[in-house]
Amino acid sequence: KLNLAEKEFRSTLRLDPRNRDANFNLGLVLMAQGRPGQAVEYFRAVSPPDATTLINLTRAYLRSGQKARALELARKISEQSKSDVRVHFSIGVLLATEKQYDAAVHELELADALKPGTVEILHDLGQAYLREGKYDKAEGVLGRALALSPDSPDTLCLLAKVYAEQRKALQALELLLKARKLAPGNTDIIFLMGRLSMMQSYFEDAIQVLEEGLKIAPERADLHAALGESYFTAGKVDRAIQEFQTLIQLDPSARSYVFMGLCYRHLGRFEEARKYLKEGLKRDLHNAACLYNLGFIENKQGNYFEAEKLLEEAVKASPKYDDALYELASVKMARKKYEEALPLLKRCAKLTTKSAQVYYKLATAERVLRQRGAAERDFKIFETLSKDPSAGPYPFQHFFESVNQRMDLPPRQKAELDLQELLQVDARRPNQPRILYLLAETYLKVNQFDEARKMVARMDEVSGGDVRTALGVGELLARHKLYPEAIRHFQAALRADPGSDDAKYNLANAYFQVHDYSRALEAIEQCSPQSRNDEAVLALMADIDAHLGRTTEATRIFEKTIEKNPDNDQYYLSQALTQLRAGSTGAAQQALRQGLTRTPDSGRILWGLGVVSVLEGKNAQAEEYLKRALDLMPEWQGAYSTLGLFYYQTAQIPKARETFERYQRAFPQGGINVGNIQKLLATVSTEPQPPKLRTLSPENRQRFLEMALALADQGI
Numbered sequence: 001k002l003n004l005a006e007k008e009f010r011s012t013l014r015l016d017p018r019n020r021d022a023n024f025n026l027g028l029v030l031m032a033q034g035r036p037g038q039a040v041e042y043f044r045a046v047s048p049p050d051a052t053t054l055i056n057l058t059r060a061y062l063r064s065g066q067k068a069r070a071l072e073l074a075r076k077i078s079e080q081s082k083s084d085v086r087v088h089f090s091i092g093v094l095l096a097t098e099k100q101y102d103a104a105v106h107e108l109e110l111a112d113a114l115k116p117g118t119v120e121i122l123h124d125l126g127q128a129y130l131r132e133g134k135y136d137k138a139e140g141v142l143g144r145a146l147a148l149s150p151d152s153p154d155t156l157c158l159l160a161k162v163y164a165e166q167r168k169a170l171q172a173l174e175l176l177l178k179a180r181k182l183a184p185g186n187t188d189i190i191f192l193m194g195r196l197s198m199m200q201s202y203f204e205d206a207i208q209v210l211e212e213g214l215k216i217a218p219e220r221a222d223l224h225a226a227l228g229e230s231y232f233t234a235g236k237v238d239r240a241i242q243e244f245q246t247l248i249q250l251d252p253s254a255r256s257y258v259f260m261g262l263c264y265r266h267l268g269r270f271e272e273a274r275k276y277l278k279e280g281l282k283r284d285l286h287n288a289a290c291l292y293n294l295g296f297i298e299n300k301q302g303n304y305f306e307a308e309k310l311l312e313e314a315v316k317a318s319p320k321y322d323d324a325l326y327e328l329a330s331v332k333m334a335r336k337k338y339e340e341a342l343p344l345l346k347r348c349a350k351l352t353t354k355s356a357q358v359y360y361k362l363a364t365a366e367r368v369l370r371q372r373g374a375a376e377r378d379f380k381i382f383e384t385l386s387k388d389p390s391a392g393p394y395p396f397q398h399f400f401e402s403v404n405q406r407m408d409l410p411p412r413q414k415a416e417l418d419l420q421e422l423l424q425v426d427a428r429r430p431n432q433p434r435i436l437y438l439l440a441e442t443y444l445k446v447n448q449f450d451e452a453r454k455m456v457a458r459m460d461e462v463s464g465g466d467v468r469t470a471l472g473v474g475e476l477l478a479r480h481k482l483y484p485e486a487i488r489h490f491q492a493a494l495r496a497d498p499g500s501d502d503a504k505y506n507l508a509n510a511y512f513q514v515h516d517y518s519r520a521l522e523a524i525e526q527c528s529p530q531s532r533n534d535e536a537v538l539a540l541m542a543d544i545d546a547h548l549g550r551t552t553e554a555t556r557i558f559e560k561t562i563e564k565n566p567d568n569d570q571y572y573l574s575q576a577l578t579q580l581r582a583g584s585t586g587a588a589q590q591a592l593r594q595g596l597t598r599t600p601d602s603g604r605i606l607w608g609l610g611v612v613s614v615l616e617g618k619n620a621q622a623e624e625y626l627k628r629a630l631d632l633m634p635e636w637q638g639a640y641s642t643l644g645l646f647y648y649q650t651a652q653i654p655k656a657r658e659t660f661e662r663y664q665r666a667f668p669q670g671g672i673n674v675g676n677i678q679k680l681l682a683t684v685s686t687e688p689q690p691p692k693l694r695t696l697s698p699e700n701r702q703r704f705l706e707m708a709l710a711l712a713d714q715g716i
Contacts, residue, residue: 005029020046024053027060036063051077051087055094062098071103078107085114085121093124101132102567106598112141113600116631119149123158125601130162138162140635147634153183160192169196187217194226203230221251225259232263254284261293270297288318292327299331307331315344322352329361338365356385377497380466387462388434415445431462433469437476444480456485460492467496467503474506483514501531509540517547535564539571546578554578569595569602576608577712580705585615603632607639610646611708615701619650619694637663637670638711645707648681651694657681 009026012019023045030039036059043049043057054077061070074091081087092107108125115121122145129138142159149155156179163172173196179189190213197206210227217223228243244260257280264273274297280290295310311328314321325348332341345362352358359382366375409417419442426435436459443452456473463469474489490507493500508523521544524537531537542557558575565571572595579588589612595605610625626646630639640663647656660677663670696704 002029002033006033018045018047024056027056031056031060031063036060040064040066051081051084051090055087055090058091059094059098062100067100070098071100074103074107078110083114085111085118088114089121089124092128096124096128096131099131101128104128105132105134105567106600109599109601116601116628117144117148119145119152119155122148123152123155126155126162127158130158130165133165135162135166140633143635144632151182153179153186153189156182157186157189157192160189164192164196164199167199169200172196185216187213187220187223190216191220191223191226194223194230198226198230198233203234206230207234219250221247221256224250225256228259228263232266237263237267252283254280254287254290256280257283258287258289258293261290265293265297270301273297286313286317288314288321288324291317292321292324295324295331296327299327299334304331304335308335320351322348322354326352326354326358326361329365333361333365338368341365342369356382356388359385377467380464380496381468384433384463384466384469388432412446415442418442419446431458433459433462436462437472440473441476444476444482449482452480453485465492465496467493467500470496471500471502471506474510478506478510478513481513483510486510487514499528501527501537505531505537505540508544512540512544512547515547517544520544521548535561535568538564539574542578543574546574546581549581551578551582567598569599569604571595572598572602573604573608573712576612577709580611580615581709585612588612601632603629603636603639606632607642610642611705614646614696614704617695617701619696622646623650634666637667637672638714640666641672641711642708644677645704649694649696649700649704653681 006026006029009022009029012022013026016022023042027039027042030042039060040057043053043060046053054073058070058073058077061073074095078088078091088107088111092104092111095104095107105125105128108121108128111121112125122141126138126142126145129141139159139162142155142162145155146152146159156175160172160175160179163175173193176189176193179186180193183189190209194206194210194213197209207227207230210223210230213223214220214227224243224247228240228247231243232240240263244263247256247259257276261273261276261280264276274294277290277294280287291310291314295307295314298307298310308328308331311324311331314324315328318324325344329341329344329348332344342365345358345365349355349358349362359378363375363379363382366378422435422439422442426439436455440452440455440459443455459469459473470489470493474486474493477486477489487507487510490503490510493503494507497503504523504527508520511520511523524541524544527537538557538561542554542561545554545557555575555578558571558578562571562575572591575591576588579591589609592605592608592612595602599605606625607629610622610629613622613625623646626643630643633639640659644656644659644663647659657678663672
């Protein structure tokens with residue numbers, strides 16, 4: 001019927017070329033027919049164009065490959081409809097659908113700023129953050145969405161995906177089990193449950209849930225792919241091949257042929273594997289998995305030249321493909337190209353989960369190249385890693401039932417349950433570095449610091465002080481604010497590898513956290529010139545300069561950092577706090593306003609504007625900013641402290657009580673002594689609220705600023 005509609009609209013336009021409805025509807029028909037380039041002409045002919053027409057024109061530009069025009073038009077629509085939340089939301093959804101995530105995030109942030117607390121906006125904004133790899137932001141936004149709608153299966157599933165990307169499998173599975181109870185027929189939830197159990201090596205459990213998913217959606221290709229992979233790993237080869245054959249029938253893509261090729265490759269049937277992998281390349285010449293597996297086969301058969309060529313193409317197509325990097329390095333070493341192998345192995349070491357074999361090969365290459373210090377360092381890392389046994393597939397373990405049983409337990413009880421399980425593993429097979437690390441981490445979660453220190457001491461002994469373990473343990477201790485112990489581990493890492501920029505940065509950051517700014521500056525200045533162009537290093541350098549009173553240097557570095565990443569709200573806030581320390585309220589406000597144009601729903605920036613408003617005596621505005629900041633950052637304890645203190649200082653005692661009661665409900669184990677605050681508030685008479693808020697004295701404003709700066713130093 002689209003062809004008939006096209007004829008009708010074209011007939012109308014022959015009689016009346018400027019007919020608004022005919023031009024618009026013909027554009028829609030052409031889009032539905034997959035002819036976006038032609039649709040552009042008719043959307044542009046709609047006069048006067050409304051927001052709906054312009055949004056469809058943006059879509060047509062994107063789908064016809066005119067990205068620059070599309071983004072420019074989207075920006076113009078946004079500017080013309082600054083206060084229309086529906087337009088910003090529609091543009092954001094369109095841009096996200098077309099994978100323009102950076103621009104989509106900006107529009108959805110504008111929508112969130114205009115209408116805070118809208119579940120649909122928060123859901124789509126969280127999804128865009130996830131696609132951009134901004135997991136912390138995604139987690140925060142989706143947490144806000146769940147607070148508003150705790151029984152949304154889609155939001156639960158999306159937050160589970162965020163946790164899965166961060167390798168927080170148990171947290172993800174707890175959300176998925178809750179989501180599945182709410183939506184038992186949702187195969188997105190079932191698929192992710194299957195993938196997560198596969199990641200934990202519970203393939204038999206994965207098989208059960210994936211088979212259930214295929215009863216609901218027998219045509220869903222990704223369920224067949226995951227089920228085939230699980231069958232193969234569990235030793236059910238014939239059933240795996242059957243699933244992969246079904247997969248190819250449903251989705252004859254390069255990815256589907258890879259599964260079959262990989263299956264035959266693992267069986268050692270290289271000719272059959274080649275046939276399927278080459279079939280995959282016919283569908284996508286640059287498919288990295290096809291190229292890698294073909295290169296792997298050539299390497300195993302001693303065809304090094306052809307293997308190197310294929311593997312280089314695989315790495316070019318997917319620069320972070322750890323298996324391809326490792327295999328290419330292996331080929332180069334077989335061809336005595338050790339200097340070329342070295343950078344490949346170093347890249348691979350940062351990406352792979354099979355670290356032991358990478359460090360062994362790295363040490364081998366360094367030894368051949370007579371880099372004795374590096375070889376000894378990396379071999380020591382290999383020795384530590386090899387003490388962790390590699391997990392094979394587990395038999396059926398009722399994995400989901402066990403997760404379900406712990407799902408509703410309070411966080412401390414979950415940690416104590418984890419602790420008992422880890423202690424049992426340690427008793428059976430003592431001194432596995434990974435188990436010792438998890439024990440230390442879990443002891444820290446339940447505030448058993450002495451026991452955590454014992455685990456750290458055992459880990460230090462088992463690892464022999466290798467740089468990788470020293471860094472990892474130092475970072476763990478720093479996360480739990482045990483900075484003196486963290487500093488000792490970062491110093492040990494530097495002794496093991498004096499060139500480690502990671503160790504220098506972490507050492508500087510730990511000194512910064514204990515307010516030893518001179519030592520922090522000394523450590524950060526030892527970083528290599530290359531690493532001193534890194535955003536995180538620059539931001540820390542600027543913060544150190546600011547706390548040393550070097551405002552000019554700090555401002556210059558923050559400007560450079562913002563230029564590198566203009567969408568990071570923390571940088572604008574840090575710039576503003578630097579100016580506030582120097583007594584320049586106007587410059588602080590300017591930095592915050594600049595940041596607000598980039599991230600309009602930033603709780604950090606709104607909090608900063610609230611602090612500035614207090615200093616300027618604009619109490620009503622300060623209250624609005626600080627309340628919005630708390631709504632946007634309910635996970636930050638400092639947001640409650642700031643708003644509560646503001647209410648106390650402006651004699652709004654009932655509001656102060658309510659704020660600290662909210663804090664106590666949100667953080668029952670929080671760092672603020674709410675009991676003492678409530679006693680203090682109880683001694684203050686609660687007179688009727690004056691029509692105008694009490695103006696703060698200069699002394700109280702200064703005290704408020706000092707408290708705000710101290711809270712910011714604790715981390716937002």
